[in-house]
Amino acid sequence: MNRRLTCAFxxxxxxxxxxxxxxxxxLNADIRSxxxxxxxxxxxxxxVLHMVEGLVGYRENGAVAPLLAEKVAVSSDGLTYTFTLRQxxxxxxGAELTSADVLWNWTRYMDPKTDWRCRSEFxxxxxxxxxxxxxxxxxxVVMRLEKPSALFLDTMARTDCAMVAIIHKDSLKxxxxxxxxxxxxxxxxxxxxxxxxxSLKRFDAYVSPPGDKRDGYVGRKNALVPEIKFxxxxxxxxxxxxxxxxxxxxADIPDSDLPEMQKSNSVQVVTAPSATKHxxxxxxRDPLLSDVRMRQAIAAALxxxxxxxxxxxxxxxxxxxxxxxxxxxxxxxxxxxxxxxPARVKKLLAEAGYKGQTIKLxxxxxATVPSFPVAVVAQAxxxxxxxxxxxxxxxxxxxxxxxxxxxxQMMSFSYSARIDPxxxxxxxxxxxxxxxxxxxxxxxxxxxxxxxxxTADEAExxxxxxxxxxxxxxxxxxxxxxxxxxxxxxxxxLRGFAPWVASKPRLWEVGLAD
Amino acid sequence: MLRFALxxxxxxxxxxLIVSVSVFALIRLIPGDPASLMLGDLATPAxxxxxxxxxxxxxSLPVQFGIWFGNLLKGDLGQSINxxxxxxPLILQRFWxxxxxxxxxxxxxSLVAVPAGVLAAWKQDSALDLSLVAAATLLLSIPTFWLGxxxxxxxxxxxxxxPVVGYVSIAENPWAGLLYLVMPIMTLFLxxxxxxxxxxRASTLEVLRLDYITHARAKGLSEGAVLWNHAxxxxxxxxWTLIGxxxxxxxxxxxxVETVFTIPGLGRLLVDxxxxxxxxxxxxxxxxxxxxxxxxxxxxxxxxxxxDPRVTAQ
Numbered sequence: 001m002n003r004r005l006t007c008a009f010x011x012x013x014x015x016x017x018x019x020x021x022x023x024x025x026x027l028n029a030d031i032r033s034x035x036x037x038x039x040x041x042x043x044x045x046x047x048v049l050h051m052v053e054g055l056v057g058y059r060e061n062g063a064v065a066p067l068l069a070e071k072v073a074v075s076s077d078g079l080t081y082t083f084t085l086r087q088x089x090x091x092x093x094g095a096e097l098t099s100a101d102v103l104w105n106w107t108r109y110m111d112p113k114t115d116w117r118c119r120s121e122f123x124x125x126x127x128x129x130x131x132x133x134x135x136x137x138x139x140x141v142v143m144r145l146e147k148p149s150a151l152f153l154d155t156m157a158r159t160d161c162a163m164v165a166i167i168h169k170d171s172l173k174x175x176x177x178x179x180x181x182x183x184x185x186x187x188x189x190x191x192x193x194x195x196x197x198x199s200l201k202r203f204d205a206y207v208s209p210p211g212d213k214r215d216g217y218v219g220r221k222n223a224l225v226p227e228i229k230f231x232x233x234x235x236x237x238x239x240x241x242x243x244x245x246x247x248x249x250x251a252d253i254p255d256s257d258l259p260e261m262q263k264s265n266s267v268q269v270v271t272a273p274s275a276t277k278h279x280x281x282x283x284x285r286d287p288l289l290s291d292v293r294m295r296q297a298i299a300a301a302l303x304x305x306x307x308x309x310x311x312x313x314x315x316x317x318x319x320x321x322x323x324x325x326x327x328x329x330x331x332x333x334x335x336x337x338x339x340x341x342p343a344r345v346k347k348l349l350a351e352a353g354y355k356g357q358t359i360k361l362x363x364x365x366x367a368t369v370p371s372f373p374v375a376v377v378a379q380a381x382x383x384x385x386x387x388x389x390x391x392x393x394x395x396x397x398x399x400x401x402x403x404x405x406x407x408x409q410m411m412s413f414s415y416s417a418r419i420d421p422x423x424x425x426x427x428x429x430x431x432x433x434x435x436x437x438x439x440x441x442x443x444x445x446x447x448x449x450x451x452x453x454x455t456a457d458e459a460e461x462x463x464x465x466x467x468x469x470x471x472x473x474x475x476x477x478x479x480x481x482x483x484x485x486x487x488x489x490x491x492x493x494l495r496g497f498a499p500w501v502a503s504k505p506r507l508w509e510v511g512l513a514d
Numbered sequence: 515m516l517r518f519a520l521x522x523x524x525x526x527x528x529x530x531l532i533v534s535v536s537v538f539a540l541i542r543l544i545p546g547d548p549a550s551l552m553l554g555d556l557a558t559p560a561x562x563x564x565x566x567x568x569x570x571x572x573x574s575l576p577v578q579f580g581i582w583f584g585n586l587l588k589g590d591l592g593q594s595i596n597x598x599x600x601x602x603p604l605i606l607q608r609f610w611x612x613x614x615x616x617x618x619x620x621x622x623x624s625l626v627a628v629p630a631g632v633l634a635a636w637k638q639d640s641a642l643d644l645s646l647v648a649a650a651t652l653l654l655s656i657p658t659f660w661l662g663x664x665x666x667x668x669x670x671x672x673x674x675x676x677p678v679v680g681y682v683s684i685a686e687n688p689w690a691g692l693l694y695l696v697m698p699i700m701t702l703f704l705x706x707x708x709x710x711x712x713x714x715r716a717s718t719l720e721v722l723r724l725d726y727i728t729h730a731r732a733k734g735l736s737e738g739a740v741l742w743n744h745a746x747x748x749x750x751x752x753x754w755t756l757i758g759x760x761x762x763x764x765x766x767x768x769x770x771v772e773t774v775f776t777i778p779g780l781g782r783l784l785v786d787x788x789x790x791x792x793x794x795x796x797x798x799x800x801x802x803x804x805x806x807x808x809x810x811x812x813x814x815x816x817x818x819x820x821x822d823p824r825v826t827a828q
Binding site: 024026029030032033039041115117120125126160193194195196197231232233234235237238239241242244245247248395396397398400401402403404413415416427434435436437 | 544545546547550551552553554555556557558559560561562568596597598599604608663666667670671674677678679680681773774775776778782783786789790791
């Protein structure tokens with residue numbers, strides 16, 4: 001019997017996806033590609049940004065700091081950015097990083113054939129335009145803008161732009177198509193089995209940015225384990241079983257699973273507020289909801305503290321602002337919020353001439369967002385206040401289609417993380433005739449956002465964001481509810497892992513205890 | 515037999531044509547498109563239009579269908595919008611993974627369920643019969659995802675005998691690969707036992723009531739000889755047909771089992787592609803599934819004469 005058991009466990013050891021020094025991370029879906037900023041989604045960015053780096057990156061609090069650059073100098077007119085590269089940085093193939101590589105990458109990214117997601121952010125189509133990039137010497141890159149922009153470095157650091165990752169020319173095949181990322185990150189591509197996993201190996205010649213600790217995508221970035229493996233696991237129950245069994249070391253779980261998982265002896269919960277925003281959108285062109293009093297009545301009908309507590313399993317805190325709570329621009333004004341006021345609801349409904357019409361509230365049941373729980377609690381609160389609503393549950397692709405076309409009355413929706421407030425406002429503000437997905441169609445708001453994108457002075461920007469917040473509360477084009485609190489279940493063997501504002505796992509400076 | 519097979523294959527062409535047209539049309543009737551999904555919440559009408567143009571989705575539906583069908587006739591199922599892989603190799607790679615689970619599970623289930631069904635019919639209304647029928651009904655009623663999770667909890671978490679997540683190909687490491695396949699195979703095996711046992715019992719009961727069985731018994735043949743030589747061979751036809759239908763169904767759709775056990779099979783590929791609106795993969799998968807169904811049932815039909823000489827493949 002003992003011999004049989006020994007055999008069985010020997011087989012298990014062979015079969016185990018985890019060798020002792022491999023960190024296994026669960027992803028809810030496979031990555032789309034390994035091409036930085038091209039054919040991407042959140043999972044793709046999370047994995048790829050372990051292999052590649054840009055000139056600048058986000059710090060822990062969302063501020064932008066040099067990464068491959070040692071320093072960044074901005075000219076007094078705000079038009080010229082001079083990046084001085086760090087010395088001795090090596091690509092995964094051993095080649096040393098020079099300004100020629102940056103130049104080659106910029107040319108590649110701005111080529112329409114590359115299909116870089118963020119080309120339109122820099123070619124003038126939606127505002128900012130880079131008019132020239134030069135490399136006066138091997139360690140200097142100069143970028144020139146058509147107009148000053150407070151968002152230039154922030155856009156360069158954006159994770160969906162892959163931080164404008166600098167990869168080596170050999171990342172492309174001889175025919176110019178993408179092969180694999182040869183970057184400068186602490187890990188390099190090991191093996192990608194589509195639909196199964198992507199494994200990354202430690203890059204032993206990695207040169208870490210300066211710093212005595214991890215700091216967002218900058219700071220100390222040494223790989224402490226020889227391999228990390230991102231496994232695509234769609235089923236939440238399987239993820240939980242994997243965590244409890246020790247086969248997985250890190251996984252995001254829905255807030256609703258938190259109480260159950262906290263009972264486990266082998267895992268611990270780590271949380272961090274992120275910049276992802278959960279909101280209830282109004283279609284202000286809907287005959288009923290075009291009346292601001294109706295939208296204000298709905299806002300006053302919601303007991304936001306209770307709604308957020310229910311939807312986030314008491315992790316989230318109400319934030320009616322588009323500015324995330326960890327932002328340096330989150331101040332007294334941004335704390336102003338809608339109050340639960342049943343008497344005001346009655347008054348506003350009477351003024352708006354509400355006759356009991358049913359409002360359709362669209363939601364989806366993705367496990368990664370609280371769309372459905374928010375809708376259920378909101379519906380109950382609206383009902384209690386005398387406002388009839390009906391939840392329409394849609395599959396995500398269908399909801400996104402309705403969102404893109406502005407085809408809804410109310411929608412429980414989540415906006416992906418945008419660190420800078422101007423970019424956050426840009427997500428939902430704009431002319432509906434041109435951009436039907438925008439929830440807020442206000443000329444004044446657009447002017448203020450435009451100013452915030454070109455103003456570098458922080459005090460001046462704060463004033464703009466303060467005015468925007470007051471205007472938004474009055475106009476009620478949508479109700480921001482709270483910033484996502486990222487909840488990761490982490491094996492107790494794991495050392496040094498922490499979620500952060502960008503909602504992406506980072507596996508450098510993370511080790512496994514024996 | 516060859517003529518019969520060729521005729522059946524030719525007869526499947528209109529079926530496959532209807533499948534290809536209907537899948538092409540239906541998937542485009544569902545709201546949502548790959549360009550919006552790829553661009554996410556920051557998409558603008560212009561960026562969506564750009565991407566649609568690049569993916570060829572800006573052309574009229576008849577033109578899109580014409581291009582796809584033209585390529586299909588050349589054996590090219592196109593390229594995945596999501597992963598940019600060629601669709602046919604992708605399907606074949608995933609199909610092999612699903613097939614090894616399904617074929618083993620159905621074979622094992624048949625080996626257990628058919629004799630059990632015959633036994634239950636032979637001992638009709640006995641305690642054995644009632645127990646077998648009750649067990650079959652129970653197994654049939656348990657949803658596969660729940661059964662899978664129970665196995666996962668018991669063998670993976672409690673006993674720690676089998677790996678909980680991940681997948682290793684048998685070609686890469688036969689022993690490890692086998693361990694990863696045990697629970698998915700066991701899930702399907704248990705579920706299909708219920709289906710096949712009930713059919714085997716019902717068809718055997720029907721045959722056992724016929725006059726020639728009474729005649730055989732009157733001749734003084736042993737019960738074993740009556741059951742095996744006279745009842746079983748005649749009663750097996752409907753069960754064999756059912757096994758074919760079960761195989762055809764499962765080969766194209768064990769997405770739930772694959773999701774629970776993180777198996778990168780054809781079912782998961784199809785479901786993921788539907789969520790991502792990856793049109794070429796959806797169309798390719800559906801066509802492949804339909805073709806597999808036709809082929810499996812053709813093989814089943816061709817096997818009939820082996821155990822029932824009254825049937826000829828003409």
